[in-house]
Amino acid sequence: MSTTRLQLLGHASFRITTPEDYIILLDPWLTSNPYVPDHLRQPERADLVLLTHGHDDHFDPELPALLGRTGARVVAPAPVRFHLNEQGVPTGQCEAMNVGGSIDVLNLRLTMTVAHHAAHVDMPDGATGFAHEGVGFVLRFSDGTVLYLAGDTALFGDMRLLAELYQPTVAVLPIGDRYTMGPREAAYAAQLLNVHHVVPFHYGTFPSLLGTPEQLRAQLSPAVAVTVHALEAGEELVLSGLR
16 A cells, blocks of 8 residues: 655645545646646546635636546535536536535545635636635545645634544645735644644745745744645655654
8 A cells, every 4th residue: 555645736736646546636727827847737647636616726727628538536616516517527527515525435535624715716708607615625544644625715713623523634724815824824723623734835826925834833832743844846745654
């Protein structure tokens, strides 16, 4: 059996490899993302795609082509699924679920969680549509790794319930501020989630995203040992064994 690995593709896009060597793409904005290394822009393989919301820095316009090429199943908020169906993605390729629900897929347990982030899909004609709230995910892998993917979100008190229910070992948290949590709020989120490992994202890629990993580290309580894994685009972190 292999390990659970998390690779930052760029900005808010990640590649997750499961212990069984399945490939999961989170919020793949790849073809027009200037922060993704060129060799990672056109993945030939994916088994599952997770979409937290439909904003264009998380949702690649070429996603239907990627899904057609790979046959990957999709988990997304319902309005995003409906948009994909209109773009030709078969309904049977989309896993219908909603916030609070869980499914077994690829030998892992996947739970869709609440996130606080107003979202929409940019339409081809320049309009916006399919308004929705963003979501997050908890992934529980066969090797004992429990990964919390917060998505774009504000801090919210029910993160404490996620800690009690799922005991995440690693949290992927936005820190850019303005549109999501900033470093101060993300540090408090780590406390609520009772995690010792945080992977920050959604920072430093646009001028308005001013939060930094250094600010996050400065906000963390010295009484709690939390390691901040600030990944560079293309860098991979082995999650197996982190507790």
